[in-house]
Amino acid sequence: MSFIELRGVTRRFTKGEHTVTPLADVDLDIERNEFFVLLGPSGSGKTTLLNLLAGIDRPQAGTVSVDGFDVAKGSSGRLARWRARTVGYVFQRASLVPVLTAYENVEVPLWLQRLSRDERHTRVSIALEAVGLADRASHLPKQLSGGQEQRVAIARAIVADPDLVVADEPTGSLDAESAEGILSLLRRLREERGKTIVMVTHDPHAASYGTRIMRLDKGQLHETQGQEVAS
Numbered sequence: 470m471s472f473i474e475l476r477g478v479t480r481r482f483t484k485g486e487h488t489v490t491p492l493a494d495v496d497l498d499i500e501r502n503e504f505f506v507l508l509g510p511s512g513s514g515k516t517t518l519l520n521l522l523a524g525i526d527r528p529q530a531g532t533v534s535v536d537g538f539d540v541a542k543g544s545s546g547r548l549a550r551w552r553a554r555t556v557g558y559v560f561q562r563a564s565l566v567p568v569l570t571a572y573e574n575v576e577v578p579l580w581l582q583r584l585s586r587d588e589r590h591t592r593v594s595i596a597l598e599a600v601g602l603a604d605r606a607s608h609l610p611k612q613l614s615g616g617q618e619q620r621v622a623i624a625r626a627i628v629a630d631p632d633l634v635v636a637d638e639p640t641g642s643l644d645a646e647s648a649e650g651i652l653s654l655l656r657r658l659r660e661e662r663g664k665t666i667v668m669v670t671h672d673p674h675a676a677s678y679g680t681r682i683m684r685l686d687k688g689q690l691h692e693t694q695g696q697e698v699a700s
């Protein structure tokens with residue numbers, strides 16, 4: 470069984486008389502420790518697919534399983550606990566809480582867990598260290614660059630040590646140099662910490678960091694060969 474398995478997944482949205490079907494009977498397998506990249510035109514359903522993997526959304530038909538857990542079926546309480554343990558989500562914008570320091574922002578996901586202050590401290594320190602920001606722990610978001618803010622957001626995503634990190638256009642609002650730093654960091658999380666990464670991007674260069682690239686278009690996933698990525 471693959472780490473991530475989608476079988477016959479259909480997700481459609483209806484607004485008034487208008488229906489869109491970003492995912493139509495989709496099958497997908499992602500193995501543990503892949504850096505899987507999803508390309509596709511705007512509105513093709515890339516975020517929809519990430520939300521299904523992360524247990525934020527459910528399909529109308531089909532099954533989504535992550536590490537043997539049936540994401541489409543769990544009750545919302547069980548799903549929330551599973552998600553807190555298993556999935557770290559990185560968004561295009563870091564969305565840090567402006568009145569909390571970098572340290573406190575990273576600590577937020579641990580508030581829901583029964584951990585001592587010392588355990589929380591150890592985990593936050595490891596996460597900040599992993600993203601190279603141990604020396605910025607007491608800074609507020611406004612005292613950080615955009616790239617550093619995104620590093621804090623990645624630290625927040627990995628602080629509970631999830632096996633899966635999903636990233637939705639994580640470099641979309643960054644300059645080229647900061648983007649490179651974030652992509653190398655995601656690659657290191659896979660290589661050195663065994664994470665499985667699923668990343669959505671529009672950018673062919675960012676996509677080249679992936680170990681596998683697929684394109685989503687008109688409800689279907691397509692294999693992508695190297696030279697196609699740039700088109």
Ligand SMILES: Nc1ncnc2c1ncn2[C@@H]1O[C@H](COP(=O)(O)OP(=O)(O)OP(=O)(O)O)[C@@H](O)[C@H]1O
Binds near residue numbers: 482515516518
């Ligand atoms: N909650 C929702 N209600 C109604 N329609 C939705 C909802 N979420 C997504 N959609 C529609 O589903 C389609 C896919 O959206 P999605 O955000 O997954 O695309 P995307 O590929 O991530 O786009 P982008 O690259 O622009 O971020 C779009 O047509 C969108 O309008």
